Amino acid sequence: xxxxxxxxxxxxVPEGAIVSLNCTYSNSxxxxxxxxxxxxxxxxxxLMYTYxxxxxxxxxxxxxxxxxxxxxxxxxxxxxxxxxATYLCAMSGSNDYKLSFGAGTTVTVRA
Amino acid sequence: xxxxxxxPKYLFRKEGQNVTLSCEQNLNHDAMYWYRQDxxxxxxxxxxxxxxxxxxxxxxxEGYSVSREKKESFPLTVTSAQKxxxxxxxxxxxxxxxxxxxxxxxxxxxx
Numbered sequence: 656x657x658x659x660x661x662x663x664x665x666x667x668v669p670e671g672a673i674v675s676l677n678c679t680y681s682n683s684x685x686x687x688x689x690x691x692x693x694x695x696x697x698x699x700x701x702l703m704y705t706y707x708x709x710x711x712x713x714x715x716x717x718x719x720x721x722x723x724x725x726x727x728x729x730x731x732x733x734x735x736x737x738x739x740a741t742y743l744c745a746m747s748g749s750n751d752y753k754l755s756f757g758a759g760t761t762v763t764v765r766a
Numbered sequence: 767x768x769x770x771x772x773x774p775k776y777l778f779r780k781e782g783q784n785v786t787l788s789c790e791q792n793l794n795h796d797a798m799y800w801y802r803q804d805x806x807x808x809x810x811x812x813x814x815x816x817x818x819x820x821x822x823x824x825x826x827x828e829g830y831s832v833s834r835e836k837k838e839s840f841p842l843t844v845t846s847a848q849k850x851x852x853x854x855x856x857x858x859x860x861x862x863x864x865x866x867x868x869x870x871x872x873x874x875x876x877x
Contacts, residue, residue, distance in 0.1 A: 698868035
C-alpha cells in the first residue's frame, strides 16, 4: 500500500463547476499538507498549504484536512479553463523536510 | 528574482552514455531534491541533500549519482546503469517542512 493515495481521475468538468480532489494517507505522523498544481511540461507550483486539521480558504480554493480520518481534500469553486492541470497532494511530518506525494489527478475544465 | 533553474530543458541520451542535469537555486535553501516523474506514477524521489557535502538515496537511486559541493547547486548524473532513463526530471529545494519550490524540469529521452 502506498503511503499517500490520490483519486486517479482524470476529471472533466464544465466551466463554473466545483472540482473536488481527495487524498488519503496512512502515516499518522504527517502534520503538513500541501496541494501543488502542475501545468503540462512545467514544474509543480505550491497552491495551498495547511498545518494539522482544519480548513483553509484562498480565493476560489479551499483545502480541508481531517487527521482523524487521514483524509485531505481540495475544492475549486467556479472552475475556469485555466484551472486545467494536474493536481498533486503532498504531506510531511514535523521534523521531516521530505514530502510524500500522491500520484496526481488531471483536471480538465471545459469552456 | 529568486528561484530554481534547471538545464537543459530537453536532453537526448544515447545508449551507454552518461548525462548530467543541472540544478541551481538562489533561494538560500538548505535542502535540495531530485525527482523523476513518469506518466501515472507521480513523483519518485531519486536523491536528496539537506546540507552541503552530504546527500542520501531516495526510493529509486540506482543508476543515478549526485554531488553537493555548493549550497546553490545539486547536479544529477544519469549513468549508463539506468536502463530506463526516459522521463521528466524535477529538481526542488526547501528551507523547512513548508513545501518545496520546483524547477521547470528537464525532459530526458533515450535515442
